[in-house]
Amino acid sequence: MRVTIKFFPGVGSLPEGHSRAFEVPEGATVGQVIERLKAEAADGAEWPRPVVIVNQAAAGWDTPLKDGDEVLVLWPLGGG
Amino acid sequence: MKGGYTGRMLFVDLSTGSLRERELSEDLARNFLGGYGLGSRILYEMMPGGADPFGPDSILGLVTGPLTGSGAYFGSRYIVVSKSPVNGGWNDANSGGFFGRELKRAGYDAVFVSGVADRPVYLWIKDGKAEIRDAAGLWGKEVKETLTALVQDTGEPNLRAAVIGPAGEKRSFMAAVMNDTYRAAARGGSGAVMGAKKLKAVAVCGSREIPVADPTRLREINHKLREAMESGPMAEEIARTSEHGTGWTTTPSALSGDSPVKNWLGVGLTDFGEEAAVRIGSRAMDPKYKVRKYACANCPLGCGAEYEVGVGPWPVSGAKRPEYETAAAFGMLLLNSNPESIIKCNDICNRYGLDTISTGATIGWAMECYEKGLLTRQDLDGLDLSWGNAEAIVALTQKIAEQEGCGRVLAMGSAKAAQVWGKGAECLVTVEGMELPMHDPRLAPGWIRTYQFDPTPGRHVKGGLGRMQSHSASQDKYNYRDTGQRDLLATADQEVTQCSGLCLFVQFPGRPEAIAEFIEAVTGWPFTEEDKIATGLRILSMGHAFNLREGLSVTARLAPPRVVGKPPLGHGPLAGVTVDEEQLARNFFAAVGWEWGTGKPSLERLRELGGLEPVIRDLYGQG
Numbered sequence: 001m002r003v004t005i006k007f008f009p010g011v012g013s014l015p016e017g018h019s020r021a022f023e024v025p026e027g028a029t030v031g032q033v034i035e036r037l038k039a040e041a042a043d044g045a046e047w048p049r050p051v052v053i054v055n056q057a058a059a060g061w062d063t064p065l066k067d068g069d070e071v072l073v074l075w076p077l078g079g080g
Numbered sequence: 081m082k083g084g085y086t087g088r089m090l091f092v093d094l095s096t097g098s099l100r101e102r103e104l105s106e107d108l109a110r111n112f113l114g115g116y117g118l119g120s121r122i123l124y125e126m127m128p129g130g131a132d133p134f135g136p137d138s139i140l141g142l143v144t145g146p147l148t149g150s151g152a153y154f155g156s157r158y159i160v161v162s163k164s165p166v167n168g169g170w171n172d173a174n175s176g177g178f179f180g181r182e183l184k185r186a187g188y189d190a191v192f193v194s195g196v197a198d199r200p201v202y203l204w205i206k207d208g209k210a211e212i213r214d215a216a217g218l219w220g221k222e223v224k225e226t227l228t229a230l231v232q233d234t235g236e237p238n239l240r241a242a243v244i245g246p247a248g249e250k251r252s253f254m255a256a257v258m259n260d261t262y263r264a265a266a267r268g269g270s271g272a273v274m275g276a277k278k279l280k281a282v283a284v285c286g287s288r289e290i291p292v293a294d295p296t297r298l299r300e301i302n303h304k305l306r307e308a309m310e311s312g313p314m315a316e317e318i319a320r321t322s323e324h325g326t327g328w329t330t331t332p333s334a335l336s337g338d339s340p341v342k343n344w345l346g347v348g349l350t351d352f353g354e355e356a357a358v359r360i361g362s363r364a365m366d367p368k369y370k371v372r373k374y375a376c377a378n379c380p381l382g383c384g385a386e387y388e389v390g391v392g393p394w395p396v397s398g399a400k401r402p403e404y405e406t407a408a409a410f411g412m413l414l415l416n417s418n419p420e421s422i423i424k425c426n427d428i429c430n431r432y433g434l435d436t437i438s439t440g441a442t443i444g445w446a447m448e449c450y451e452k453g454l455l456t457r458q459d460l461d462g463l464d465l466s467w468g469n470a471e472a473i474v475a476l477t478q479k480i481a482e483q484e485g486c487g488r489v490l491a492m493g494s495a496k497a498a499q500v501w502g503k504g505a506e507c508l509v510t511v512e513g514m515e516l517p518m519h520d521p522r523l524a525p526g527w528i529r530t531y532q533f534d535p536t537p538g539r540h541v542k543g544g545l546g547r548m549q550s551h552s553a554s555q556d557k558y559n560y561r562d563t564g565q566r567d568l569l570a571t572a573d574q575e576v577t578q579c580s581g582l583c584l585f586v587q588f589p590g591r592p593e594a595i596a597e598f599i600e601a602v603t604g605w606p607f608t609e610e611d612k613i614a615t616g617l618r619i620l621s622m623g624h625a626f627n628l629r630e631g632l633s634v635t636a637r638l639a640p641p642r643v644v645g646k647p648p649l650g651h652g653p654l655a656g657v658t659v660d661e662e663q664l665a666r667n668f669f670a671a672v673g674w675e676w677g678t679g680k681p682s683l684e685r686l687r688e689l690g691g692l693e694p695v696i697r698d699l700y701g702q703g
Contacts, residue, residue: 008332058653074332
């Protein structure tokens with residue numbers, strides 16, 4: 001199945017608003033997809049656990065994905 | 081004392097013109113550190129309960145901490161303390177820059193001002209000598225002009241000053257105390273208290289060394305902190321904040337639900353949108369407007385920047401880059417995606433000395449009233465206050481700053497405006513009259529406990545569970561069981577961080593132990609984790625006791641229903657969320673030993689904390 005991921009802000013080599021579509025196995029979870037992206041980026045950047053939104057609804061690390069999902073990966077910073 | 085303090089406090093009575101010094105005892109310093117800890121203890125002792133915030137009995141304090149100017153990284157802060165004209169309760173507001181360090185170099189840990197001058201004055205302190213000077217020529221001036229005039233009047237080009245702008249002179253409830261041009265101790269109306277005293281400025285200059293007990297250890301702690309900043313788990317966020325300030329968080333916060341949208345009724349993803357969220361983030365704005373970056377004293381991060389807008393309807397020069405709170409308050413909250421209007425509103429607030437959070441939030445309230453027909457163009461001097469109308473937002477900000485037309489009423493804040501106009505109470509998003517900051521408890525429930533029950537209502541810089549929940553994917557944050565002790569620990573930690581004179585960004589690199597280490601190295605006192613918790617709770621108790629003495633019905637502070645999802649949002653990432661704010665509060669009250677219903681701290685806890693004898697005497701009739 002195919003999902004799209006966007007990052008706000010970007011992390012490591014992935015810029016802000018960077019949208020990337022890619023194939024993931026059936027039943028993949030949000031956490032698995034993010035871990036895979038992190039491994040692929042392999043630029044040494046730390047990835048604190050982000051807030052994740054799937055199709056404009058709140059999602060967690062264990063949320064299963066389905067074909068066509070749009071995933072927003074957000075690192076807001078409490079305070080500021 | 082071995083280090084961290086000058087050991088002297090200055091007391092000024094503007095009614096009589098008297099100035100006197102008082103020694104800061106080690107006992108008082110160890111129990112309350114500085115900042116609003118020391119400030120609340122002094123005001124509790126010297127200011128009678130029920131005093132008019134604008135009257136002669138009211139005391140305004142400018143208080144540093146032991147780490148302010150000590151050379152400890154992030155140690156630049158001072159705190160303005162007073163009784164708030166907004167809710168008649170305890171108020172503190174903190175600011176960075178260079179003023180706090182310079183006050184200590186000039187010879188004082190704190191300045192407390194009582195009385196009311198019969199004409200505009202300013203206080204001039206140089207190398208341990210203080211005098212009250214005439215400020216007739218400064219009255220009416222904007223913040224930057226005031227600083228320039230102070231340099232001319234004193235002949236001292238290196239002075240630093242905490243000043244009020246026209247907003248403070250006219251006693252706007254949203255008036256800030258400003259320092260180092262555009263740093264603001266903004267919240268709670270401290271600028272109005274200063275204005276009521278006819279005190280235009282406190283200008284300081286000094287060459288005294290701030291003593292440090294163990295300079296070698298201090299350097300080591302700084303070094304470790306620098307290493308953590310550069311290669312720790314938050315290195316990327318820190319680098320981004322150094323380059324883009326807090327404004328980079330505007331974009332993810334708008335989309336995650338962290339930022340309130342459309343006076344807390346909207347959804348960032350759909351009502352504001354990705355494109356707008358990116359447009360008003362500082363990563364998009366910096367390439368167009370950034371002139372240079374700057375930092376506060378002793379700061380290795382440097383989150384500030386100067387902006388310039390050369391063309392368009394709102395050209396400005398020497399402006400400050402909007403912080404996240406400002407961008408959210410004049411952006412998402414008003415559905416305004418015009419970055420130059422946000423820069424302009426920020427600049428107006430800075431020049432006149434206004435709190436950007438309360439000003440933006442008050443305009444948000446007016447916009448909702450306008451949409452619902454409660455306020456009309458006639459009420460608003462002809463302005464079309466439709467959501468996102470950037471021209472109207474700038475025009476109304478200017479009116480509030482000048483207190484012109486409808487701005488006269490709105491300058492008193494949304495709650496007072498609703499009272500004066502007799503409408504719009506249902507659109508208010510305030511706790512005890514204080515507008516709320518830009519972090520949504522529906523995303524991070526812990527914020528609402530802080531907004532309701534910190535001694536200062538509606539603050540994003542005070543302790544609690546919200547900050548860590550705002551950037552957490554864990555749904556456990558909606559579990560309301562057993563939050564009390566964690567809430568207590570986070571709160572105590574924050575009290576100590578602030579009252580020691582540190583910026584909250586010291587917590588950023590992920591070395592929480594650095595705070596206690598800094599205090600030990602600078603003061604020479606042992607300061608364990610247990611000391612930190614006890615000190616934090618003692619400080620919290622002091623501000624809380626101030627409110628109890630004022631007769632505030634602390635536990636009756638209500639959360640605005642929409643902020644806790646009553647009713648819940650119908651769509652978006654926070655759809656269906658309703659926060660159990662009462663459970664969060666009950667857990668916290670139980671943990672800190674405050675009785676539910678009255679807020680009265682238990683005698684046992686007060687005795688255990690120590691140093692709170694005046695509070696025990698007032699609440700329990702024993703010393």
